[in-house]
Structure formats: C-alpha cells, structure tokens
Amino acid sequence: MAELKARTACEDALPCEIGATQLVELDLGPITSVMVWGSEQDVSAAMKTAHGVSFPKPNRSNGTDATRCVWFGRNQAVLIGVAPDASLGEHAAVVDQSDAWSAVSLSGGTAEDALARLVPVDLRRAQFKRGHTVRTQVGHMMTSVTRTGPDSFMILxxxxxxxxxxxxxxxxxxxxxxRRA
Structure with missing residues (x-):
C-alpha cells in the first residue's frame, strides 16, 4: 500500500538566495477568510478580544508574525496564524483557507527591485510602508503582497x-x- 506524505507547495523549490535577495517558504499556520456580513466594528471588536488583532483598514495589515490579519478586499480579510474564535461567526462568514494558499517571504536589499519587475504597484518603502498590503498581480497571478519589514514582503x-x-x-x-554585478 502506498504511503501518503503531506508536502508543502514549495517544498522542492525553496529556499533560494540570488544576489542580495532571499526567497523562503512561510509556514503561516491556519489561514481563515473573514467576510463581514454585519458591522465591521463588531467583527473588529470580536477579533481584538479573541486574537489581539483588529479587522484591518483597506490596504493594511496588523498584528505580528505569529498572528496577523490582512485586508483582502471590501469587507474581507484573512486571519493568519491562529484558529478563529467561534465568536467571529456571529458577525462574519469564517472559512478555513489553509490549504488554498501558499506563502513566501521575499527579503533583502534588492527585494523591492525584484518585485518592481513583476508588480504593477509602487512598493518602494516611501510609498508602501510596513503593514501596508495590496491585492494585485505578480506577473499574471492574482496575489496579496504585504510589507513585513524594511526589506521584506509576504506574498500569498x-x-x-x-x-x-x-x-x-x-x-x-x-x-x-x-544588473548589479
């Protein structure tokens, strides 16, 4: 009988370092979509009480690497790193998305330059600060890009x-x- 083994989406391809840029796969833990159907303030209060993060404003994320909430569209966010508290279900549709997404971290002194070749959004630090997030394209793929540090991005x-x-x-x-060589 064959033995099945769970594999990550990037298992054989990462980590990778080229020049001054590193690309690694992230293990984010649970990823849950939260789609508000009532009051955004009620959802935000429930999230703050249960998980210490609030529902983010448009194009923003909040929290830490352990528990993060990322804006994902109008009245939509993803809660990352923690299983959602049942109280969220009173104010929003809460759906497990853990197996649907792959996450990588692009970091290093030339990370912005690499992304500038693929993303039609200005991701320079002066415009796109830590905690800023955007739903956009990387090449031809729909994605979410979040700045997590001065020279680092989380890409879903x-x-x-x-x-x-x-x-x-x-x-x-x-x-x-x-070009830098």
Missing part, C-alpha cells in the same frame, strides 16, 4: 500557482543580481 498566491510564483520571482531576482 493560490497554492496551485506556487511553482509559477517561484519561477517568476527567481527570474526577477537573477535579473536584478545581473
């Missing part, structure tokens, strides 16, 4: 697009590294 794509994301990011990293 559908799990089925993980290998394509890695390929696109590696090409951009190589291009930046070649």
């Amino acid at each position: 794509v559908f799990r089925s697009m993980a290998v394509t994301l890695i390929h696109e990011l590696k090409q951009a990293m190589q291009s930046v590294a070649a």
Whole structure:
C-alpha cells in the first residue's frame, strides 16, 4: 500500500538566495477568510478580544508574525496564524483557507527591485510602508503582497500557482543580481 506524505507547495523549490535577495517558504499556520456580513466594528471588536488583532483598514495589515490579519478586499480579510474564535461567526462568514494558499517571504536589499519587475504597484518603502498590503498581480497571478519589514514582503498566491510564483520571482531576482554585478 502506498504511503501518503503531506508536502508543502514549495517544498522542492525553496529556499533560494540570488544576489542580495532571499526567497523562503512561510509556514503561516491556519489561514481563515473573514467576510463581514454585519458591522465591521463588531467583527473588529470580536477579533481584538479573541486574537489581539483588529479587522484591518483597506490596504493594511496588523498584528505580528505569529498572528496577523490582512485586508483582502471590501469587507474581507484573512486571519493568519491562529484558529478563529467561534465568536467571529456571529458577525462574519469564517472559512478555513489553509490549504488554498501558499506563502513566501521575499527579503533583502534588492527585494523591492525584484518585485518592481513583476508588480504593477509602487512598493518602494516611501510609498508602501510596513503593514501596508495590496491585492494585485505578480506577473499574471492574482496575489496579496504585504510589507513585513524594511526589506521584506509576504506574498500569498493560490497554492496551485506556487511553482509559477517561484519561477517568476527567481527570474526577477537573477535579473536584478545581473544588473548589479
């Protein structure tokens, strides 16, 4: 009988370092979509009480690496790193998305330059500060990009697009590294 073994979406392809940029897979733990159907203030209060993070404003994220809430669209966010408290279900649709998403961290002194080749949004530090997030495209893939530090980004794509994301990011990293050599 065959023995099944769970694998991550990026298991064979990461980590990777090219020039001054590093690309690693993130294990975020539970990822839960929270879609407000009532008052956003009620959802935010319930999240703050249960998890210490509030429902984020548009294009923002809040929390820490352990528990984070990321804006995902109008009246939508994803709660990352913790299983949702049952009280959230009183104010929002709460759906487990853990197996649907793949997450990577792009970091280093040339991370912005690599992303500039793929993302049609100004991600420079002066415009896109820590805690800012955007739903956009990386190449042709829909994604969420969040600045997590001065030179680091969390990038979420559908799990089925993980290998394509890695390929696109590696090409951009190589291009930046070649221009700096």
